Amino acid sequence: MNGLIGKKIGMTRIFDEEGRHIPVTVIEAGPCVVTQLKAAKTDGYSAVQVGFGPRKPKNTTMPMQGHFRKAGVEAQHIVSEFAPDEGDELKPGDTIDVSIFDGVELVDVTGFTRGRGFSGRIRRWNQHRGPASHGSKNVRRSGSIGMHTKPGHVLKNTQMPGQYGNKQETKKNLTVVRIDQERNLLLIKGSVPGSRNGIVTIRISR
Amino acid sequence: MSNIIDSIRQENARNDLPEFGIGDTIRCKMQIREGGKTRIQNYEGVVIAQRGTANEKAITVRKISNGVAVERVLPLESPNLTGIDVVRFGRVRRAKLYYLRALTGKKARIRERRVYKKK
Numbered sequence: 042m043n044g045l046i047g048k049k050i051g052m053t054r055i056f057d058e059e060g061r062h063i064p065v066t067v068i069e070a071g072p073c074v075v076t077q078l079k080a081a082k083t084d085g086y087s088a089v090q091v092g093f094g095p096r097k098p099k100n101t102t103m104p105m106q107g108h109f110r111k112a113g114v115e116a117q118h119i120v121s122e123f124a125p126d127e128g129d130e131l132k133p134g135d136t137i138d139v140s141i142f143d144g145v146e147l148v149d150v151t152g153f154t155r156g157r158g159f160s161g162r163i164r165r166w167n168q169h170r171g172p173a174s175h176g177s178k179n180v181r182r183s184g185s186i187g188m189h190t191k192p193g194h195v196l197k198n199t200q201m202p203g204q205y206g207n208k209q210e211t212k213k214n215l216t217v218v219r220i221d222q223e224r225n226l227l228l229i230k231g232s233v234p235g236s237r238n239g240i241v242t243i244r245i246s247r
Numbered sequence: 248m249s250n251i252i253d254s255i256r257q258e259n260a261r262n263d264l265p266e267f268g269i270g271d272t273i274r275c276k277m278q279i280r281e282g283g284k285t286r287i288q289n290y291e292g293v294v295i296a297q298r299g300t301a302n303e304k305a306i307t308v309r310k311i312s313n314g315v316a317v318e319r320v321l322p323l324e325s326p327n328l329t330g331i332d333v334v335r336f337g338r339v340r341r342a343k344l345y346y347l348r349a350l351t352g353k354k355a356r357i358r359e360r361r362v363y364k365k366k
Binding site (some may be wrong): 050051053055056059060062067069093210224226228237 | 249251252255256258259278280303322324325326327
């Protein structure tokens with residue numbers, strides 16, 4: 042197993058043994074329950090499917106209830122797949138905790154960034170605003186978005202207003218500062234995508 | 248705030264620092280690492296600002312060093328801050344003494360606040 046599902050708790054700071062200040066994100070990682078093992082023979086690829094967090098059975102769809110019943114586990118809040126390691130001897134119902142990150146230096150963290158709704162180009166792309174006075178009507182408007190007859194269309198990926206945030210993002214190669222096995226905590230240097238209490242997946246960096 | 252965050256902040260908690268406030272002159276014993284050796288260096292100045300809550304406080308200490316004004320932001324929980332002595336209590340009416348930056352010489356003085364021990 043190369044990762045876990047977790048919940049972002051928030052950020053704080055700690056000091057290392059030389060007194061240096063380290064900003065850390067606290068993540069409650071796992072424990073995760075194995076809900077299914079996918080094999081190349083039957084599913085076309087091999088993976089470990091795990092669940093995280095409780096969910097009331099009445100809030101779980103009937104197909105997922107059946108899925109969890111088959112694995113013999115309680116209803117889970119969220120399920121996700123991870124790549125298995127060679128020699129893993131897992132079976133549905135097994136619990137995986139934060140100890141898989143023991144001795145790991147770098148991890149990738151995936152989460153949904155905080156949603157900012159439909160945002161203008163200033164907030165979304167850090168563009169500048171136009172002049173406020175002298176009869177200007179272009180304070181926060183978009184300026185020119187392209188050329189003339191040539192090329193005759195707006196180029197792709199032009200920075201324009203639109204939905205900002207609430208999009209899956211991965212931050213790679215973040216340093217693991219500390220592992221707290223008792224409380225299933227993972228302290229990672231720096232920030233990770235998402236809001237507090239947001240679901241994140243943590244994978245060991247390749 | 249979350250209990251988990253609070254408990255991690257609690258690890259840095261300390262109660263060996265004396266009580267002091269804005270406007271006080273303090274002597275900070277800073278641990279300095281030089282070439283594998285550590286020594287204590289005193290840094291004495293006026294507390295002009297404090298920020299943060301609970302176990303994440305930091306103070307700004309201002310001093311004039313050889314005619315050059317120096318301000319350092321010191322996290323109170325830092326292990327490099329080995330102790331604080333209060334040199335002089337100051338009587339001020341503001342929480343942030345940023346106005347001192349514009350003043351020099353006699354104008355930059357702070358009135359002393361006499362502290363009497365309780366009987």
